[in-house]
Amino acid sequence: MERKPNIAIIGAGPSGLTLARILHQHGIPTTIFERDESQNARKTEGGSLDLSLDGGQKAIRMAGIWEEYNKLARYEAEALKLIDRHGKVYLDSTGFDTGRPEIDRTELRRILLESLPKEYIRWNHHLKRVDPDGTLHLAHTIESGFDLIVGAEGTWSKVRNVLTPIQPFYSGVTVYETLYENVDEAHPEFAALVGEGSLLVIGNETGIHQMTQRQGDRSIRTYAYIRQPETWGSDVDWHDPKAAREALLPWFNDWDPQFTQFVTATENPVLARKLYILPVGLRWPHKDNFTIIGDAAHVMTPFEGEGVNAAMRDSLELAQAIIANPTDIPQAVKNYEEIMWKIGEQKQKQTWDNMMRTLDYNGIEYLHDRLQHLMGMIKEGKMAKNGTPPNPKYSHILNTEAQILEVF
Ligand SMILES: Cc1cc2nc3c(=O)[nH]c(=O)nc-3n(C[C@H](O)[C@H](O)[C@H](O)COP(=O)(O)OP(=O)(O)OC[C@H]3O[C@@H](n4cnc5c(N)ncnc54)[C@H](O)[C@@H]3O)c2cc1C
Known part of the structure; x- marks a missing residue:
């Protein structure tokens, strides 16, 4: 009987869990080392994610958990209002189906975890370092002897250090996240202004892009993306809502007060996150027993809504390469990386471009034109609708021009 490859996955995020699930479906077990102490260790995992047809949704189908996903997918949450900082409405897509429903991040993780045997996941196993011979130095133990080590542990991947010395750098944007219950x-x-979907307020020359989103539990999360120096705010205690408010409000000087409620109306702490990215098109010399997927391979900002989709697409591509070549892992890794580099680079480019244009002095005009164009394509059947593929005649467009924005 064929020996099954011994595979370690570092990180139980969307990419690591999706990879483990697809391999499990094909009889290939994996061991996942995750730094969280348990499934419920995190107080918050961030907001909702919209899975695209050729990214997250494709991986979910391949993982055989479409039904579970579809029960939780919020199609009504696709609605988007695009408004400028003085309150002028540019677009309201309520009722328009983009084929990219939202799902809460916690729920996505839960259905993936529930689809795997419990013994696959080793909680509280923080990877500290990897030796070039494949020895894993974890917080409380050392493990070795794997045919393949997959780094799925996000932006600050330790596995990536075996492949390349390149590290993520600051994108020039910090995001401030608040939660209202x-x-x-x-x-x-x-609440009525936000509705069931997203309210996107663009600040043009203020360099601010503010997204407020309804969540599955009816709470609302706001993400204010601000162009700032990397060190800005390092002296602010972001756990103190009053201090956070005082620090942030001056950035919204001439904004209509209804859009600054995310700072003024919540007593919850503000989560401040510097956004780091990897260089567009980063590649590395092939190594037989190591590879990386998801943010570890191509972390980008959320401006195109493609991070999780690219991550889950990587999982799908790597799983397929391993399933096709279970006894030749080096070849499987080569095949996977060729595809991943192409797709990852394309998503990184789109994301960078969209971030620069959205935060530009005429960001709202740019976004408005782009959204109108995309909605037109959907109406004409050139893009996904109702969660089904577009007219096959136009399928070539899906991977090129026709990427729907995060804002849907
Ligand atoms: C504010 C914000 C909003 C976003 N919004 C969107 C969006 O709307 N749409 C979208 O597509 N993408 C979005 N993204 C991006 C998306 O969250 C990521 O692209 C996606 O989560 C990547 O998945 P991953 O599995 O590769 O990594 P992660 O989600 O980062 O998961 C990594 C896992 O590895 C674990 N881990 C980390 N280090 C170690 C270690 N040393 N040892 C063991 N375990 C470790 C972590 O605990 C985690 O469980 C957003 C990102 C941010 C910051």
């Missing part, structure tokens, strides 16, 4: 009761006007 009971918003329908406490702030009904604001």
